[in-house]
Amino acid sequence: MSKFAKKKDGDLPAVSTASLPDIVFMLLFFFMTVTTMKDSSIMVENTLPNATEIKKLDKKDRIIYVYVGKPTKDYQKVFGTLAKVQLNDKFADVSEVGDYILAERAKKPQELQNVLTTALKVDKEANMGIISDIKQELRKVNALKVNYTTYEGDAFKNLQ
Amino acid sequence: MPRRGGAPEVNAGSMADIAFLLLIFFLVTTTIETDAGLDRMLPPMEPPEDNVVIKQKNIFTVNINRNGQLLVEDELTDITKLKDKAIAFLDNGGDGTCTYCKGKNDPDSSDNPDKAIISLKNDRETKYSTYITVQNELVAAYNDLRDREAQRLYKRDFTDMEAEYLNSETPKSVKEALKEKVERIQKLFPQKLSEAETSTSN
Numbered sequence: 001m002s003k004f005a006k007k008k009d010g011d012l013p014a015v016s017t018a019s020l021p022d023i024v025f026m027l028l029f030f031f032m033t034v035t036t037m038k039d040s041s042i043m044v045e046n047t048l049p050n051a052t053e054i055k056k057l058d059k060k061d062r063i064i065y066v067y068v069g070k071p072t073k074d075y076q077k078v079f080g081t082l083a084k085v086q087l088n089d090k091f092a093d094v095s096e097v098g099d100y101i102l103a104e105r106a107k108k109p110q111e112l113q114n115v116l117t118t119a120l121k122v123d124k125e126a127n128m129g130i131i132s133d134i135k136q137e138l139r140k141v142n143a144l145k146v147n148y149t150t151y152e153g154d155a156f157k158n159l160q
Numbered sequence: 161m162p163r164r165g166g167a168p169e170v171n172a173g174s175m176a177d178i179a180f181l182l183l184i185f186f187l188v189t190t191t192i193e194t195d196a197g198l199d200r201m202l203p204p205m206e207p208p209e210d211n212v213v214i215k216q217k218n219i220f221t222v223n224i225n226r227n228g229q230l231l232v233e234d235e236l237t238d239i240t241k242l243k244d245k246a247i248a249f250l251d252n253g254g255d256g257t258c259t260y261c262k263g264k265n266d267p268d269s270s271d272n273p274d275k276a277i278i279s280l281k282n283d284r285e286t287k288y289s290t291y292i293t294v295q296n297e298l299v300a301a302y303n304d305l306r307d308r309e310a311q312r313l314y315k316r317d318f319t320d321m322e323a324e325y326l327n328s329e330t331p332k333s334v335k336e337a338l339k340e341k342v343e344r345i346q347k348l349f350p351q352k353l354s355e356a357e358t359s360t361s362n
Contacts, residue, residue, distance in 0.1 A: 017173055024179035028186060035190035048194060049289040053299040053319075057195040058328045119197065122288050129284030131291070135355075139205045148292060149197035155296040158289035159228065159239065 036060075040089045044069035049124040050153035057147055062116050064104045064143075066097065068130060069123030083126040085134065094130060097137040105143070117145045124158060198295055203354070218270050220249045220278045224294060226285035239293060246301035250276050250349060260309060260348060273305075277352045298353060305349045310341075318345050 046069050057063055067086040071079040075091075084091050087100045105113050118138060122131060138146065222242070223231040230237045232245055252269040253261030261273065270276035278298055282291055303319050310318035324330050325338040 017176065020173075021175035021179050024176055024183055028179055028183040031183065031186045031190065034192060035186065036193045038189060038191050048197075049292040051198055051292055051296040053198065053296055053303055054196040055199045055323070055326065057197070058326070060195070063195075117199075119195075124287070124289035124292070126288040127284060128282050128286040128288060128291050131288060132282075132284065135202055139202050142204070144202040144204060145199070146202060147197045147199050148295070149194060150292060150296075151194055152196060155293045156240065158293045 040065075040086075042067055042086065043072055043075055043089075043091065044084060044086050045072055045123050045125070046121055047124055048121060048149055048151050049155075049158045051148075051150040051155050052152070054150055054152055055147075057117065057119060057149075061108070062112055063119050063147075064101060064116055065119050065121060066100075066134065067121045068126050068134070070125070083123065083130050085130070094133045094137060097134050098141045101138065101141050101143045115145075116143065117147050118143050119147045119149045121149045198292065198299060200295070200353075214275075214277060215271070217254070217268055218275045218277060220246065220270070220276065222278065222280045222294065222298070224280075224282040224286045224290060226283045228287060228290040230294070239290075239297065242294065242297045243301050243304070246278065246298055247304055249278075250301060251305055252276075260312070273349050277354055279354050281355075299351075302349055302351050306345050309348050310345050313345070314341055318342070321345075 044067050046067060068083055069086075070076075070081050070083050071091070079091055085094055085097060086092065087096065092100065101118065105116060108116065120131070120134065135146070138144070221231075221233055225231070230239055230242060232242060233249075237245065248263060249270055250263075250273050251261050252263035252266055253272060254265060254267050254269055255271040256265065258272050258274075263269075280294065280298065282294075306318035310316055310321060314321070321338055322342055325335055325342050330338075
């Protein structure tokens, strides 16, 4: 027999899966970098509107989130389908927003207390009535910096 | 006895499983955050001490009704035209004191960008998305004018400079230099957007 004869018989060699972990790790790292940990589960529908003239909120520790929207399907039986305010994992009345902001502000370090921003994450189907009431509450506690959180995109898409 | 076939191959098949486990964990516990939006300042609760008299021609009124229709300066207007109307109003320079304005100098419109005020009013039944679109268009009007001036003075867009100035990763020395420029442009077209209390029409 020749020197270069194959050792094996005609069996198909096994497909190497060695690169599979690499691919999965790549995906994993992608998700690790672009996502952040969930700190509260959202119980309201929260499709944000689009806007183009947006500014990025940079420091997470200076933001207080207020969610507004109609409750998701699981909660509609109990809370109805009208837009509600969600503060920290539970539904709240509009009148509680002021107290919540004050409580959150007190938790932050002294030097940050004057630079806090309230991020309003409002569902695009919500009415302005509830937003106006929230804005009044914010003015009462002197939390004047607000950010209407939006997606980046053509604003006219909101109207369709 | 010496080995013949080199080092034995390590079976890496389970590594993929482990990586998938980690991946799925991250998929369920994290969200893609949207941390951008329209920044606005609310007016303080206490009213100003002395009553300021503002001429009617210096106020650009925008009313949104419950059906999402716009009444701009008592004229029914399509939302796509709002930005151009706002720019024309702000850039008017009616009393001739504004040297950088390129508007029509219409005596019936605003005197000076410094005096021009946009007043936005909405109904309680107005949809939030409509409100955001209007806000976006008004801010866009200011940004367009500011960009124009920034291009003229510094050959750079204002929005670009502001984003760099607000970015926390920008070095301090760059920030100092930018601050002056940003404030100068902001002074040329100060953002005066007042929001009246929501009307409760039936």
